[in-house]
Amino acid sequence: NAGVTQTPKFRVLKTGQSMTLLCAQDMNHEYMYWYRQDPGMGLRLIHYSVGEGTTAKGEVPDGYNVSRLKKQNFLLGLESAAPSQTSVYFCASTNPVGGLNEQFFGPGTRLTVL
Amino acid sequence: GEDVEQSLFLSVREGDSSVINCTYTDSSSTYLYWYKQEPGAGLQLLTYIFSNMDMKQDQRLTVLLNKKDKHLSLRIADTQTGDSAIYFCAESRGGTSYGKLTFGQGTILTVHP
Numbered sequence: 001n002a003g004v005t006q007t008p009k010f011r012v013l014k015t016g017q018s019m020t021l022l023c024a025q026d027m028n029h030e031y032m033y034w035y036r037q038d039p040g041m042g043l044r045l046i047h048y049s050v051g052e053g054t055t056a057k058g059e060v061p062d063g064y065n066v067s068r069l070k071k072q073n074f075l076l077g078l079e080s081a082a083p084s085q086t087s088v089y090f091c092a093s094t095n096p097v098g099g100l101n102e103q104f105f106g107p108g109t110r111l112t113v114l
Numbered sequence: 115g116e117d118v119e120q121s122l123f124l125s126v127r128e129g130d131s132s133v134i135n136c137t138y139t140d141s142s143s144t145y146l147y148w149y150k151q152e153p154g155a156g157l158q159l160l161t162y163i164f165s166n167m168d169m170k171q172d173q174r175l176t177v178l179l180n181k182k183d184k185h186l187s188l189r190i191a192d193t194q195t196g197d198s199a200i201y202f203c204a205e206s207r208g209g210t211s212y213g214k215l216t217f218g219q220g221t222i223l224t225v226h227p
Binding site: 043050090092108 | 118122144145147154155156157158159162164202206207212213214215217218219220
């Protein structure tokens with residue numbers, strides 16, 4: 001099993017450009033999440049999904065959109081990139097069991113917006 | 115609201131014990147977690163503790179939970195250079211929280227030979 005994979009691994013954008021980050025998981029997990037990681041701020045939840053066809057806003061959703069057309073994929077879109085979106089983006093997935101939520105993380109995408 | 119706080123840095127010598135501390139504010143937390151992030155990688159779950167426990171031991175790792183003070187700690191015995199990483203504590207609630215985790219800022223552990 002590959003677990004959680006993310007593409008691309010690195011990307012440099014100019015302000016105003018758009019891009020889509022792809023997350024894929026092969027563990028048949030229902031729940032998927034997108035986080036951003038910034039120095040000294042830990043991980044902040046951008047959007048999440050509790051099943052195919054569903055999405056919901058997290059803590060810092062502005063400037064991002066998501067889609068979950070297939071259970072195994074969760075896409076994060078930036079329509080008009082801004083320098084404040086320079087960050088490392090992580091995808092995670094899980095099937096919570098009895099309140100225990102072990103999230104499995106991808107390797108991350110490092111995005112720089114100039 | 116939910117808040118999880120950690121100190122940002124810890125430096126220890128190889129062979130010593132490391133203790134990483136975390137405080138949280140949400141009294142309805144059901145599970146508390148410790149994740150490890152190695153350089154250039156994603157997070158991996160190290161261990162977790164259910165909120166009605168006060169201690170959990172797993173090989174070199176000991177987790178202590180003081181629910182009254184909302185304080186969580188991770189002790190790593192005989193710390194090795196391979197333990198150098200960022201350690202995140204996190205908490206989750208049951209019910210309709212949809213499996214969401216709230217993370218602390220992360221503690222950068224540096225182990226010196």
